[in-house]
Amino acid sequence: MKKVLLVDDELEILEILETLILSEVDCEITKCNSGNKAIQELQEANQYDIILSDYNMPDGNGADLFEYNVTNMNLPFIFISGGYLEDYKDVKNFYDHNELNFFINKPVDFELLINQLEKVFSNDKSSGAFIRDEKTDLKKYSQIRFSFLKNYDISNYEVYMKLSDNNFVKVKNIGDESFEDLERYEKKVEDKYYLKQEDMNLFLQDALKEHIYNVSRAPANISEIEILGSSLEIMHDSLKALGMTELQMSLAVKTVESCIKTINSDKTLKNIFKSFLKSKGYFVSHSITSCFLSYLLAKELEIDNETTMAKLCMASLMHDLTLADSELCKIYDLSTNEFIDLKNDQKKVIETHAFECSEMCSKLDIIAGDVVTMIKDHHEWPNGGGFPRGVDSNSLFALSQLFITVLHLSDHLFKNGHGADSILSFKARMRIIGIDEERTPKIYRALNNIFDKASS
Structure with a gap:
């Protein structure tokens, strides 16, 4: 039986991809989150046939895994990522x-x-891989684990x-919301049930949407912590002028609410964030507006x-x-008088805060690896003139480039x-920092x- 190594730092994505693959392919899947x-x-079980991996993850990204694979066994490798391959300069x-x-690309x-x-x-004729045979009734059904099914x-x-x-x-009819019969047969079927093949993709799409909805259906009380009020009003006209509709703003607000709930x-983080919100003014307006511009x-x-919007x-x-x-x-910009005229301790705070904030976030399970990377990169410029590392677009992954532009x-x-x-x-500022046709063509055009x- 074929063995698949599936790698992503988001548990929900791992579960959905695993379910999708097992519904169509008779194989064994091992999941890793970094x-x-x-x-x-x-290293411990070098018996895999293919690797499916996200790119940006904490504790070793997809490029590290790809390099190890090329050097040691060179298995077929599928990147599943929200960025663009050409932006991953460490993937040679x-x-x-x-x-x-x-x-x-994600969404998959x-x-x-x-x-x-x-x-x-099918490239390996002796592999024994079992893609469902169209001559058997098994082709009509797709396998799904009950432990996954019952969550949706x-x-x-x-x-x-x-x-x-x-x-x-058939053990459950359309319209039946109860899991009682499925639970009764659970041990007998060893956690495996089946949907009709034509239903499987629809179910997985619905499951993904339901997961996102469940994350955000108990939103933080924005009026209580006062983040949108006057802070967003300052930027509302600008957002509308750039073409953002009221519906899009509404969807973005829901994402903001979900993120605030996660932070709290x-x-x-909750205590730090409360102090942050009390400052209002530029502090809050800049952050909230960046959420909307990201959208x-x-x-x-x-x-x-x-998923991408939640990270941004x-x-x-x-x-x-x-x-x-x-x-x-x-x-x-560290070359401006605003920076030059600061006290030395204030300069140090500015120069190091991207590292400090990303380090703090990297220790929190609730913060995805992509978010940590974006925070670490947020003062870099695509032309290499930023700080603290002075790296250019060759070392900045796609979401970091988007995030820098938005900020x-x-x-x-x-x-x-x-x-x-x-x-x-x-547009003149874009040229100064390197948001252009050469370094960031897709973002520049968009x-x-x-x-x-x-x-x-």
Whole structure:
């Protein structure tokens, strides 16, 4: 039986991908939540046939795992990521090492993933991989674990148990919301039930949507902690001028609420965040506006899925939490008089806060690895003129580049408004920091599309 190594730092994504693959392919799946754990697994059990991995993860990213794979066994490798392969400069010659290597963007195209797995497995004629045979009734059904199934609404689906390869019996009808019968047979079926094949993709899409909804359905009370009020009103006209609709703002608010709830679930973060919110003014307006601008730019780039938006929103809310002074948040260029005229201890705070905040977040289980990376990178410039590391676009992954762009635009709108002259001067700022056709082509084009729509 084929063995698949599945790697992602988000448990829910691991569960959904595992369910999808097992519904179509008879294989054994091992899950890991970091690159280093996957490398350790390969060292201890070097019997895998393919690796599916996210790129940005804490404790060893996808590039580390890919490099280990190339050096040691060179298995077919599928990246499943919210970024772009060309932005991952530490992934060298990806397609050259193995002709079966493949890249899939999140949100995952389920059919594309299964087709690629079929291509990999059918390439080895002696592998024994079992892609469901169309001549058997098994082709009509897709396997799903009950431990996964019971976490979601299955009222719109029939559920079956397998008696033999060609004999399936229905144990739940459409409209039945109870799990009672399924629980009764659970031990007998060894955690495995079946949906009709045509229902499986629909169910997984619904499950993914339900997961996102469940995360956000108990929102923080925004009016109580006063973050939107006057702070968002300051930027509301600017957001509308850039083409953001009221519906989009509403969706972004829901993401903000969800992130605030997550932050407040951690006692240490909750106290820091409360102090942050009391400052109001630029401190809060900049962070909240960045959440909304992230939505606008991500939508233009067609990566505005719930997972990516939650990460961008969390980074927007968290990136300046270790700065005690709202005025220090306004400094983006260490060559300006605003920075030069500061006291030495204030300069040090600015120069180190990206590291300090990312270090703090890296120790928290509630913060995804992508968020930690964005916070660490948020004062870098695509042309290498930023700080604290002075790295350029070759070392910045896609979401970091988007996030940096959003922070600069949010800062600019706060200080200059949203008129035609302001947009023109921001285009000059883009050139200064390296947001251009050469270094960040996709973001550059998307941003100009937004500006063009806003001026038309």
